[in-house]
Amino acid sequence: MKTGHAHLYIPGPTIIPEEVRRALAVPMQDHRAPEFASLLTPIRYDLRPVFGTTDGTIALFPGSGTGAWEAAIANTLQAGDRVLMARHGMFSTLWVEMAERLGLDVDVVDVPWGAPCPVETFARKLAEDRDGRIRAVFVTHNETATGVASDVEAVRAEMDACGHDALLFVDGVSSIASVPFEMDAWRVDLAIAGSQKGLMCPAGLGVLALSPRALELAEKATMPRGYFHLFDMVNAHAAGSFPYTPPAPLLHGMRAALDRLAAEGLDRVFDRHHRLASGVRAAVAAWGLRTVAESPACASDTVTAIYTPDGVDAREVIAIARDRYNCYLGAGLGPLAGRAFRIGHLGDLNEGMCLSALSIVEMALNAAGARVPYGAGVAAAQETYAAPYTLRVVDGGIAAE
Amino acid sequence: MKTGHAHLYIPGPTIIPEEVRRALAVPMQDHRAPEFASLLTPIRYDLRPVFGTTDGTIALFPGSGTGAWEAAIANTLQAGDRVLMARHGMFSTLWVEMAERLGLDVDVVDVPWGAPCPVETFARKLAEDRDGRIRAVFVTHNETATGVASDVEAVRAEMDACGHDALLFVDGVSSIASVPFEMDAWRVDLAIAGSQKGLMCPAGLGVLALSPRALELAEKATMPRGYFHLFDMVNAHAAGSFPYTPPAPLLHGMRAALDRLAAEGLDRVFDRHHRLASGVRAAVAAWGLRTVAESPACASDTVTAIYTPDGVDAREVIAIARDRYNCYLGAGLGPLAGRAFRIGHLGDLNEGMCLSALSIVEMALNAAGARVPYGAGVAAAQETYAAPYTLRVVDGGIAAE
């Protein structure tokens, strides 16, 4: 029998804060009453800074982030539209599949799992696309399967450099609310988040942010849409409601989560994720293991995927952590199955939590046959976490020294 | 400031049982761990008797019942397919709209709001459709907007009578788990329920049950589908999981709700709904008011829509109940706005709860200008609830005497 609390270090759903947990425990309510509007409207307003937007439109779709992907595509593109996408992990692969299913003409750039979005290849393809056939560029901001962060700002810079006016879509499901995201500054047209990652709620709400340009395009959309019809949603939202019965408890949870983010301060939230992730990466180095992320420059601050040594099955590491130590790690997905495991380090997290994950991983690695000195990774992370740190003002914001 | 508990008598979300409420309050968990499969698989199994099926396939889509509607259509029909539908309330109207958006060729039969599905018209149209152009017949088992129950069994009988082999789709969102539903006996091909009605959970899961024939058709489906792709879901379900992050707390709630339904016994659940509804209807009669349901024969056992007297604005009745008495009633929708209000009486309900609804309605009606003797409706319902009753065995089941 498992005892003690579960150590949940998958990259979502994340451990939710106590305030969110209590906020979720509301009785059922009338979603057509004025009180509901008073709940929904400020949530949509307060989600804007989390996306880094002041004029974006927020739509909350009951469902998972995958549903928000579909809403994004079906409301702004037409079947046959050409889009530019990279495939470098399980979630970018599924996104390509979704786009193809919905009839888009996807120009897929395959890069190794572990690499970020290939900005240069994108730049070249955009420059070559003189007649503007590419209608949209899709970027996976954080590949949850590989722990790789991509540079959305650089993609935008290349689009600008060649004067390409394609739409810019970003999957921020495992990045938004945990790392800096600048929808307005990067001129992102469609960004997607899910309730169960940095927004520190259970799964059940896909969050879509649309630029004014995307919203305008949606008025001419022709793809068949039912559940994900954008104007059903934004018109209902404007009246403080939903076009169908919403998961109201989740909205109370979202309210509490947004209040926490505001209380901590987004800059401090981002800094904390960076610091905690740095400790995890220091541990990986101390173990003598390799991250799936091909370089520190693209290492994600929300999840770290780690290769096991040759001969050590990552599935066994995961099973030992789970069955002996009540600890849940992310599996290696697709081609990484058995070769890598993942530590999620996002949401409502602190140093002690990361250290418990690392200390359990050390035991599980050894039990699975890897030779990792006990305490070595923990010590490396402790050095990181114990170091005095100051918040540095960067570009009007605050970043870690 | 509102005090005391809210009196929630809308037709969903319904008041949830304490066991469900506590079951929802779980910490987050790994939806890819074996424990999750051990949660999901029995839920799907135990949903079968609720739908009255032994060989149906259950798919749970994160989202609202509307999403399950889309999943039903998109996975079994093609654009251009002719379907036969009735329009006799807001939800059947929205269903027609959904079908048209997805490209179906809808043969709409308009009947007055308050009437049930026009079985004879359907029979005639089916008989006339000698070349079998009608691919599916859609029936709204319980029109939540009007409080009208339709006779699915009769529709099936007419289909059989003329040998029509169209699919039979049933919207059971506000009927399933509250009134008898016999998917197998009525040879329903696709039935839809939502978590927030008779299943006594918060909103957030659309439940789809497919007959073997519907499942087979789904293999040849051509409509573009992403989020609602049936085989993504049923294949993941077969492995004890979901194709994307599910709202896990809801599944714990569903587990508790199914346990309660089983403990009470479905026949007793149905009988209780009938008895409680009978009391509400007795009250309406005692008040001298009319139900929107055109006859007792089609009156719903889960929701009663009631016309206010001439000159009395139903919106005012609702606002008074809400603002003075912390009681939430359903609004008249569409053409019924201002003319009718609704009392939801489904889910985890008992006599005292119905009586509190009726006693508040009496005060709100009077305050809004209707002349309804205090206590008159309550007394009529009390007579009903106080009457000794026995469970009668009918067709191998149990029904109220």
Add this chain to the structure above:
Amino acid sequence: MKTGHAHLYIPGPTIIPEEVRRALAVPMQDHRAPEFASLLTPIRYDLRPVFGTTDGTIALFPGSGTGAWEAAIANTLQAGDRVLMARHGMFSTLWVEMAERLGLDVDVVDVPWGAPCPVETFARKLAEDRDGRIRAVFVTHNETATGVASDVEAVRAEMDACGHDALLFVDGVSSIASVPFEMDAWRVDLAIAGSQKGLMCPAGLGVLALSPRALELAEKATMPRGYFHLFDMVNAHAAGSFPYTPPAPLLHGMRAALDRLAAEGLDRVFDRHHRLASGVRAAVAAWGLRTVAESPACASDTVTAIYTPDGVDAREVIAIARDRYNCYLGAGLGPLAGRAFRIGHLGDLNEGMCLSALSIVEMALNAAGARVPYGAGVAAAQETYAAPYTLRVVDGGIAAE
């Protein structure tokens, strides 16, 4: 199997507000950490207005109100001290027993159950006590067993009239936070409340308020005390803590309850209790039944005890309400067993809740053999609840018109 929510109309524990319920659901915490002091100190401060005191000292004893009784006596009186008490219900009887067990010389005035504290007899005895042998006068502000309110202010006036300087002890367990209580104005020396009544929390905290004079006396106390040693508690309280491990979740609940009382406003809380109680009493009159309270002047605003007609066993009424209708009524205690039942109407309550209690009682009374017209009591209460009412300023406060 019981379905729907339980209708809890006992005079405590009362139905707790949702905010309190959520506030209780905290994880465990360190009761010696600074955060705990930040929780406890404002609670003690905010309890003062609830007791009507500005200079009283609040002590919270983990346990029931009975424990606070013991703390009151053991810390201010000596064995052999003469005290004046009335016995007119189960709780005053138990209080007498407690006093005698602790060695006090109790001058008991027995009056009929249903009568209030016999102010005139008290006045006579006090006037006769020329040598001041009576060290304390005990008044049960609200006899929970009979639904009788006593006039503390009148007792104080008589004490003043004859210049008696005995201490004045008041049991306010079922009155404080629900009806006006003026510790300072009435110069009460020791007042007792419990967490589970008007304070709208679960049981588990006895609350004691001491006048400066009582606190001074406590310094010379000689009765053996361990757990209930006052200075262990008030000294620990002064440092923001407890002398032993406190039930911390209850303090979070108390915080939420005090916030609610403040948000509603104490005057409005008192007015609401009066109005709801008036409706219950109107129902009793409409039924042709008698309250245990001998006159309207002493009828309690928090609980009504009602005699059943001859030949109708109150225990049967209670059992029917409980077993058929999931409704919990208070039993007749001691000599009232079988002859009376009680409706608790205090705490987080509204009109619809009282009406559900009354409508169930009507059914239970009839089922137990009483002839009570259905809806009659409900209608009488509805008349009361529907009447327009204004808040009237009385003595600087607000009272019902």
Add this chain to the structure above:
Amino acid sequence: MKTGHAHLYIPGPTIIPEEVRRALAVPMQDHRAPEFASLLTPIRYDLRPVFGTTDGTIALFPGSGTGAWEAAIANTLQAGDRVLMARHGMFSTLWVEMAERLGLDVDVVDVPWGAPCPVETFARKLAEDRDGRIRAVFVTHNETATGVASDVEAVRAEMDACGHDALLFVDGVSSIASVPFEMDAWRVDLAIAGSQKGLMCPAGLGVLALSPRALELAEKATMPRGYFHLFDMVNAHAAGSFPYTPPAPLLHGMRAALDRLAAEGLDRVFDRHHRLASGVRAAVAAWGLRTVAESPACASDTVTAIYTPDGVDAREVIAIARDRYNCYLGAGLGPLAGRAFRIGHLGDLNEGMCLSALSIVEMALNAAGARVPYGAGVAAAQETYAAPYTLRVVDGGIAAE
């Protein structure tokens, strides 16, 4: 602002299991209804094996463990009775104080804080007490302030050796339900536990177990008792209730906690505590620090008190852990203030939780000026936790190999 979950490693209240947490979240209920008896009676029954008794009587006093101490003394001893006690930590000191306050003639044996109950001195004093003036021997099974376990069985053996028939009282507040306790085998007459330690509930219930002999003595008790009158409680318990309003949610929590203990198996619970404690002690050794417990033989399996190195203020260690790392450690009490800190390791705990405590302590120690190599203590504990272990059958039970 603190983020992530709090790391609570005080020796009570302990982190409570999720099942307990959910079980606590019940609505209020009628404690005089039959359902309540159905809750209480099996709890009392199932507490027996936790105390190691088959014929002991269980009484649950609303309040803290301190209250159960008072109930134990006041119901079995008289003022002036001589009792034999050791003083070797804060809680044994407070127990002596309680005994003296209640008028007992306490023969106190002072031994150093860090030593266990001085069995030999007790043996000598008992042997010398030829006329049987010593009425009771008090043993603190686990001194929570020093992390020292005492040998109750050895005390019993010495009592038997000299044929002394004094009562044997044991404070098991921080031992019972976490380490083996054999009330019957050791012929303990009165044992005390609290809800907030090994019983994994919030504070609020003191649990008393009485031998038949103690129960018999209680019938002749003469000490004044009100709240803690044993027969009020056991008679009410026999009828399935309490003499005053109980904290009903706690009983639901206790039910869930007992179910967990039974599911894990008491022997495995005890073994787990031993194994987790061994890891903590290995860490202390690896740090080069000293436990307050003077030898491994008396080291507690539920809490470890640790001296900081000279010049390092334990209060600073505690404050750093709390303020930087959201971790709560136990303070050094009384003479240990500033010199020692404590790690509680009891209740619903696992390896990862202990490792997070140890890893935070390492950072806090260093930040406070101690030179402790990062990861050293963690590694020592990991070695312990990773070692394969088997359960060994001992005396018909199971113990760690």
